[in-house]
Amino acid sequence: MGKKTPGKIEPVSAEHLEDTPPEKWLSVTDAHNAFTAERSAGLWESMKQHKRAVLWSLVISTSIIMEGYDTALMPSFFGYPSFIRRYGDYFPSIKEYQLTGAWQAGLVNSSNAGVIIGGFINGWACDRYGYKRTILVSMVAIAAFLFVTFFSPNAQVLAVGQILCGLPWGVFATIGPAYASEVCPLALRGYLTVYINVCWATGQLIASGVLRGLVNNTTQWSYRIPWAIQWVWPPFLFLAYVFAPESPWWHLRKGHFREAEKSLRRLSDKSDDEIRSTLAQMTHTIELEKEIQSGSSYWDCFKGIDLRRTEICCCAFATQMLAGAQFAYGPSYFFEQAGMTPENAYMVGIGGTALEFVGTVFSWALLTFFGRRTIFLTGISLLTVILFAIGIISAITNNTPAMWAQASLCLIWQLVYSLTIGPLAYAIISETSAVRLRAQTVVLARNTYNLMAIWCAVLEPYMMNPTAWDMKGKTAFVWGSTAAVMTVWVFFRLPECKGRTYEELDLLFAKKVSARKFKTAVVEPYAEERDVVQL
Template sequence: MAANAQASSAQKVADRELEEKLGHNAIVDAKQATDDEHAQTLWQGLRENRRAVLWSVLISMTIIMEGYDTVLIGNFFAYPEFQKKFGRYFDTVGWQVTGEWQTALNMGSTVGAIVGGLINGYIATRYGYRWTMIVSLGILNGFIFVVFFASSAAVLLVGQILCGLSWGVFATLAPAYASEVCPTNLRGYLTTYVNLCWATGQLIASGVLRGCLGIQGEMGYRIPFAIQWLWPVPLMAICFLAPESPWWLVRSENLEQAKRSIARLAGEKTEEQINNQLAMMVHTIQMEAEVTRGATYLDCFKGDNLRRTEIVCVAFMGQILSGSSFAYTPTYFFTTAGMPPTQAFNLSLGAKGIAFIGTVLSWWLISYWGRRPLYIGGIGSLSVVLILIGILDVSAGKRSLWPSGGLCVLWLFIYSLTIGPLAYSIISETSSVRLRPLSVVLSRTSYQIINIISQFLQAYMMNPVEWNLLGKTGFFWGGTAFCVFVWSYFRLPEVKDRTYEELDILFMNRVSAREFAKTHVDPYATLGTELGEVMQVQGKESEPN
């Protein structure tokens, strides 16, 4: 106890000394750091922040696990060995997992992710990103045993819920960490990289499922579950070695540790640049402190933060409302429509490869076009593709199987090129710095709630022993995608090339979403008098006696 108190006291003394060292220069240094970020080219940003890029890439790999699992359960419903173990035999269609159990198993990890994400909002705010991630990975290692040895659908459901607790943490922490360790010109790339990890996990899962398709007995579906054990321990080691987010350390008033974290993340930054960056973080936090003091979920719905919460929640919900439950993993759709399982899984594997390529290409588009045009154009295009799938099903029936498959691949490419990766960038950049862990959790929770409704509807729409709508489902999801298209045109702002200070001012001044990109802001304009006084003092101090 005495040692802890002494260490805490020493930390406070070090922070006070650092604040005194910043002193009158803090405003000048903060403005200099902001100007440097705007002037920095992409290659300069990569060179000066190469360690930050590396740590962000490694931490985001936790999303591979969530992406891997989302493909497993949805495709297992078309998996012969899984159908025999957890389904029933119907005289008309053979072995099938009923609509009730499809809904429950799909929802299991989603429910767990909601609970895990909400808890994570408080835990990450208090204990930091690194230790929250380490504990979550350790817990997941144990929960995988439940799904691997599940003897019934009920036990498998419990395992999915328990695993979902950890996946909810990964899905909210990874984009938040990526947005906080890198400068403005790299944020878009590293937050959208989160979606590439998602696509990578799904590509790996599709390959594993295709490879295990011919294995007889329960190991045919247990091996894909067992592969999840490859990830947690190496990722725990990475998280232990990674530097903590300097923004979280500043929010926690650990300025000396924040400075050390910035130094660890920097590649070729001088002592002056590190001090400038720290001063900018302190200045941004102070700007938000009065309206977000205490950092509770309720604060996300107060003042201009209500608009920011709306944007991050609806933008993330757009991933589901764009029809992802239907078109993202279409294997079950094609097998129920009459396509042989082998061909359906081959198509799924190829589609996931297309998704990977689309996400990589999105990095180039986002750097030139920004977030708003890509999101609006993407969601509008997805709506058209889904309606075309519905029209084909009505007009051609089973003859439309392969044309519909081609449209699903096209849908997946457009999704991976636009709203798939962009949603992660939007939720990470739009939220205020002090409320970011809580805001990202709320956006993910909104996503998961819509996902639950989507999975319930999708299980019944596609199941041949339930509603059996098949391709006509495209009409429904095409309509929901169009609603998001209308919302995004009027409500989604452009955040490209904006520092967090500038975004704070734009939201405080209630600038229209369509005017965000054209509006000029100066975070230091209101401090002009004080800044002038500081520079005068510096000039006098530099004069010879």
């Protein structure tokens, strides 16, 4: 394995950090001490010592509630009578109002287009200005852009409003996992990145409740009130974010050593010596990544060993859509096309979002006992089976019991998804991405999801719409096939990152360890040769 590298410089007391150059107090011995302490710290010990980091991670991630809320609104509006009469057209052949498949795809994809642009802006802005300033500007932007959506007189203006609102949503979707992974210790990293999906499910649950309460309202307020509710969040969150600490990792990447030390003191209850050791470990990790591969631009995500890390992050998020999310996350419209009344369809939809919330909470328990790879592989395998079961039932019969059987399977799909690949994708992208490329990699992963969402949103309405292909439940065969492909990818390409520090992950990727051997490989980041032994 090689001998440990001794600290070359005698540590300096943390009280003198302000007057001492960083190279005088960031010793390898301190870094190794912090590494050992982080690996050995338990869940409750970490929670107690980093309770303020937990709090700020939760607060920053709360912004995703707004994206989850709106994501549920638009697909559900397609089965909402008053919305369809306002923005759709009357079709004599079916004797009812409908939005055409093209307009359904257009309205969903306009927000996706905005989210993609907003995500790329976020990757650049976070690297240049930091997480805190970026999210503060985004809060002001969403409050302003909501006016366009709220007062939209037709589908064209509504599409423009969705594009504009998508810009800050793209920031919220990508800033949460990056910030959570940087302010929290190893023992809490998975739980707090997965919490992001709790926020997503919370937004969806709120939207389902609001929509169910207004489904029988025949006035314009039945769809304007759901939009107006989005103004509740920005003022409170903006005030909270004003007091949020910046990520210490961002400060160190920019060379702001004193500011990084201040952020660590605001985020934890560590002693002076522990603060010094943590700073040394963080700096050691950043320098290690520079040795392995330098650069911090989007282009660097596709170079050398970082290409594999980018592939894993992007494919993990793409799996969410290719597992049938577009089919199952707009269930009200699917249930109506299967023959349910709007009231029953929205009641089942509320049940689905409640299951999503419960499933995500219980996914924390799975994280305690099982690895990321195990949970993700099990989840995508089960989702594949459920989708094919829905398709088979639809192909065999179309009576009322079959309709409710498909609805039940759809709810089971939502529960399995929220227990496994839904929340786990956030932990995977946060852990797999390199520290110096975290913001950029998270953006690329999330935008891969958004591109898949655009493709799925174009295809799904045509498959489901009675004025187009009218496939109903047989649509599940399409998504079952794509889910099967991703199951194969997960088996061969998704590594196990549970319990690994960022230094260990850097070396595992640098040594090109097989995904199936990540769990058992022994890593010595502080040995002279920085060994990785594959067992």
